[in-house]
Amino acid sequence: MNPAPPATLVDKYRTRAPRYTSYPTAPQFSAIAGDTVDAALASGDGPLSLYVHIPFCKSLCLYCGCHVEIQGKRGIGAVYVDVLLAELDLFCARMKPGRTLAQLALGGGTPTFLLPADMARLIAGIRARLPFAADGDFSIEIDPRTVDVDYLNTLVDIGFNRYSFGVQDFDEAVLEAVKRRQTESVVRTALETLRKRGNFQINLDLMYGLPHQAVESFGRSLDIVTDLRPSRIALFQYAHVPWMKPAQKVLEKSGIPASPLKSTLFALTVEKLGAAGYHAIGMDHFALAGDELVSSQASGTLQRNFMGYTTGAGLDQIGIGVSSIGYFRGVYAQNLKKREDWQARIDQGELPVERGLALSPEDLRRRRLIMSLFCNFAVRWPVEEDYTAELERLRPFEADGLCVVRPDRTGVDVTPLGQHFIRNLCSIFDQYFEADVASRRYSVTA
Numbered sequence: 001m002n003p004a005p006p007a008t009l010v011d012k013y014r015t016r017a018p019r020y021t022s023y024p025t026a027p028q029f030s031a032i033a034g035d036t037v038d039a040a041l042a043s044g045d046g047p048l049s050l051y052v053h054i055p056f057c058k059s060l061c062l063y064c065g066c067h068v069e070i071q072g073k074r075g076i077g078a079v080y081v082d083v084l085l086a087e088l089d090l091f092c093a094r095m096k097p098g099r100t101l102a103q104l105a106l107g108g109g110t111p112t113f114l115l116p117a118d119m120a121r122l123i124a125g126i127r128a129r130l131p132f133a134a135d136g137d138f139s140i141e142i143d144p145r146t147v148d149v150d151y152l153n154t155l156v157d158i159g160f161n162r163y164s165f166g167v168q169d170f171d172e173a174v175l176e177a178v179k180r181r182q183t184e185s186v187v188r189t190a191l192e193t194l195r196k197r198g199n200f201q202i203n204l205d206l207m208y209g210l211p212h213q214a215v216e217s218f219g220r221s222l223d224i225v226t227d228l229r230p231s232r233i234a235l236f237q238y239a240h241v242p243w244m245k246p247a248q249k250v251l252e253k254s255g256i257p258a259s260p261l262k263s264t265l266f267a268l269t270v271e272k273l274g275a276a277g278y279h280a281i282g283m284d285h286f287a288l289a290g291d292e293l294v295s296s297q298a299s300g301t302l303q304r305n306f307m308g309y310t311t312g313a314g315l316d317q318i319g320i321g322v323s324s325i326g327y328f329r330g331v332y333a334q335n336l337k338k339r340e341d342w343q344a345r346i347d348q349g350e351l352p353v354e355r356g357l358a359l360s361p362e363d364l365r366r367r368r369l370i371m372s373l374f375c376n377f378a379v380r381w382p383v384e385e386d387y388t389a390e391l392e393r394l395r396p397f398e399a400d401g402l403c404v405v406r407p408d409r410t411g412v413d414v415t416p417l418g419q420h421f422i423r424n425l426c427s428i429f430d431q432y433f434e435a436d437v438a439s440r441r442y443s444v445t446a
């Protein structure tokens, strides 16, 4: 990847565009018949991927774009676990028996908001319904402020083998501005604790584009990160969407960095992580040699879903918990977002799906193109598929050196410079994009 694109190109291509963690994107979801969801679930077989959403957080980080519920009472997690397991029963009753779990991901919110005993009960309950595959990925997102040595040991004991820590930055002024007070030592202790127990895959999440971030201080944070040596690093650009997340408005008072600084911070990250031995993966991930993301990218089997870039091609994905999204057999299904509504539906013995989409053959074709571009920075299509209009709209991108259309017009390769503009390039193949962007539903690309 080119470290930094010229400012003229950044300005030229700045727009609002999806991050394509799904295609079609969530704004296209609408009411979906229960029979459609049931039929898709019943038709699947083989190992599964399960996402579990724990929405609770103790306090709100001002940059947050997740579906969260600020909660003071940790005991509420016990009831939430009961309902999650009841929801999983509803899914299992609709699927063929004998399915196993190849991937489990707990995200949020803050999964470690749950008390350790509730966490252990949740995992035992999932295991009893869906046996864990011997070589599976069992991952959890951790807010380092919520775990002590005992809690981390519990997570290891109950079978997690992948740990992802939200860090964002180590600079005090930045953390103060976004209301996420967390020290370097708390992160360092957590990693040391896990490393005493085994050779686990550890990811750190960073964020750029936050108030008070500057080249020198962000460079220092990156030095701490490379010293901690996680096997993966995800670097997300802050998505300012105050019309959806009103708390973000407060950050405008502290000053949100403009595009040239954001580009410089991104370039600095590429340079520093590259020098420390990390491979750039897709749009915003980095991994050490030996990590599965590196081999997946090399073999063209990298995937993208609501968790970002992953391995695990072709698995049916089930989502439980408020607001979770699943994708199985060409059907997206998203749960109700309000906890009371979600629970009431499950209490009635019904899946708490609120919206979704059964993909048309055209959606499936375009989904394949967009995911290939996002994961492999290249796409090929059969000669009988016609994308004349799209190729026409790619001409300015090609003229600016961002992509190369194959001479036989059956594919596109993204250049290293063009990788910075991958959201723009993918939007060319998104048949809903023009209507969507007019309603300002997405964050800016740069």
Ligand code: SF4
Residues within 6 Å of the ligand: 056, 057, 059, 060, 061, 063, 064, 065, 066, 068, 108, 109, 110, 143, 166
């Ligand atoms: S801990 Fe994570 S999910 Fe919770 S408010 Fe902060 S950023 Fe959002």
